[in-house]
Amino acid sequence: MKQTMPHAAPTARPFTLIHTSDWHLGHELHGHVRESEHDAFLDWLLDRISAVEADALLVTGDIYDVANPPISAMRRLFGFLQRAVTRFPELEILILGGNHDSAARIDLPAALLGEGRVHFIGALPRREGQPDFARMILPLHDRSGVPAACLAAVPFCRPGDLGGLDLASLYRAVLEEASERAEGLPVVLTGHLHVAGGAVSDLSERRIVVGGEEAQAASLFDARATYVALGHLHRAQDIKADTRVRYAGSPFPLSATERAYRHSISVVTLGPDGCAVEEVAIPRPVEFLSVGPAPLPEVVRALEALSFDPEIPSEFYPFLNIEVSVEGPEPHLTSRVLMTLEGQPVRLLGIRPVRPQSERPGEAGDRSTLDLADLRPDTVFAALHARDYGGAAPPNELASAFAALVVDAGLCEGDD
Numbered sequence: 001m002k003q004t005m006p007h008a009a010p011t012a013r014p015f016t017l018i019h020t021s022d023w024h025l026g027h028e029l030h031g032h033v034r035e036s037e038h039d040a041f042l043d044w045l046l047d048r049i050s051a052v053e054a055d056a057l058l059v060t061g062d063i064y065d066v067a068n069p070p071i072s073a074m075r076r077l078f079g080f081l082q083r084a085v086t087r088f089p090e091l092e093i094l095i096l097g098g099n100h101d102s103a104a105r106i107d108l109p110a111a112l113l114g115e116g117r118v119h120f121i122g123a124l125p126r127r128e129g130q131p132d133f134a135r136m137i138l139p140l141h142d143r144s145g146v147p148a149a150c151l152a153a154v155p156f157c158r159p160g161d162l163g164g165l166d167l168a169s170l171y172r173a174v175l176e177e178a179s180e181r182a183e184g185l186p187v188v189l190t191g192h193l194h195v196a197g198g199a200v201s202d203l204s205e206r207r208i209v210v211g212g213e214e215a216q217a218a219s220l221f222d223a224r225a226t227y228v229a230l231g232h233l234h235r236a237q238d239i240k241a242d243t244r245v246r247y248a249g250s251p252f253p254l255s256a257t258e259r260a261y262r263h264s265i266s267v268v269t270l271g272p273d274g275c276a277v278e279e280v281a282i283p284r285p286v287e288f289l290s291v292g293p294a295p296l297p298e299v300v301r302a303l304e305a306l307s308f309d310p311e312i313p314s315e316f317y318p319f320l321n322i323e324v325s326v327e328g329p330e331p332h333l334t335s336r337v338l339m340t341l342e343g344q345p346v347r348l349l350g351i352r353p354v355r356p357q358s359e360r361p362g363e364a365g366d367r368s369t370l371d372l373a374d375l376r377p378d379t380v381f382a383a384l385h386a387r388d389y390g391g392a393a394p395p396n397e398l399a400s401a402f403a404a405l406v407v408d409a410g411l412c413e414g415d416d
């Protein structure tokens with residue numbers, strides 16, 4: 001039997017948590033639903049919880065793809081939680097709000113569940129305008145019911161949530177309070193934000209602000225937290241900091257630019273000497289294929305050479321992204337490609353004409369080559385500002401306000 005201080009007993013099993021993030025339930029890729037991929041991931045995740053005998057599961061935000069997700073997405077989350085608590089009644093679960101989530105929607109089931117083992121933290125808990133530490137700093141129990149870690153759950157914070165604080169002061173206050181309340185137990189801190197130093201995909205790198213917030217410095221976190229579990233960036237990665245800071249990444253590619261990522265969950269063990277992270281790769285049920293950029297005849301040959309499994313169910317048809325190098329207008333490009341693919345078990349994401357010296361989409365330049373789908377609200381805003389104000393870029397404050405507006409309007413998409 002475990003003693004009252006299991007973390008200090010040499011024979012005790014280390015506290016094990018699974019960190020995963022950015023599920024984006026309800027996501028569609030160019031009109032193709034991802035439900036079967038989510039189901040495959042969630043089934044696999046339940047088996048991993050069992051295999052590693054996890055004490056806790058942290059899902060660090062962007063649970064849903066949009067603030068107003070379809071009922072099917074909510075049913076998927078609740079179905080998963082129901083299976084998880086039935087199979088693992090001692091498992092502690094955190095469902096954290098991200099910038100894509102409606103904080104109120106994430107918080108809603110909390111009232112129903114009370115102080116159980118499933119914690120929903122959508123909005124930053126506040127009391128009389130100030131952060132309510134009692135509701136965001138919680139003990140995490142191991143499977144035998146003994147408090148083994150201290151969770152400081154900070155969700156995605158909109159500027160209005162902070163009650164006059166900035167993010168750095170909020171994190172400072174949370175860390176101070178958590179290390180006090182932890183009474184020697186390891187502190188696990190969460191966040192859903194963009195921390196500088198994190199690699200972002202091509203689509204995100206050009207943004208001035210990400211997710212309505214300027215990128216934050218990694219110095220936000222220090223060694224008072226044994227592990228910092230982050231969400232927002234879709235590529236699994238460590239962030240260089242004074243303690244272990246990690247993005248778990250999303251469970252599968254949410255855009256064509258994410259197809260080369262290694263998607264994984266992070267299995268974190270907390271011991272008296274800190275933490276250890278094991279990255280466990282998630283099997284990818286749907287292939288992401290890419291052809292080009294190459295001239296049309298080469299693209300057609302490459303498409304003809306693709307071999308597909310005719311038995312594959314339609315919801316697992318591979319995704320295919322095509323880029324064709326063009327010198328000028330190619331009126332038959334789309335029909336030629338579609339003809340080649342006719343009847344093939346594949347889901348087309350796009351056929352993009354690429355000019356030899358064309359600039360990257362979304363940047364000022366030859367706008368005639370831009371695809372509507374590639375235009376980003378912030379780059380359009382910057383271009384309009386430059387047109388109307390003598391070529392000047394929008395000042396930071398204005399750009400931030402616009403980005404916050406885009407997030408609130410639910411128009412934010414891409415890598416986070």
Ligand SMILES: [Mn+2]
Pocket residue numbers: 061062098099100192211231232233416
């Ligand atoms: Mn996000």
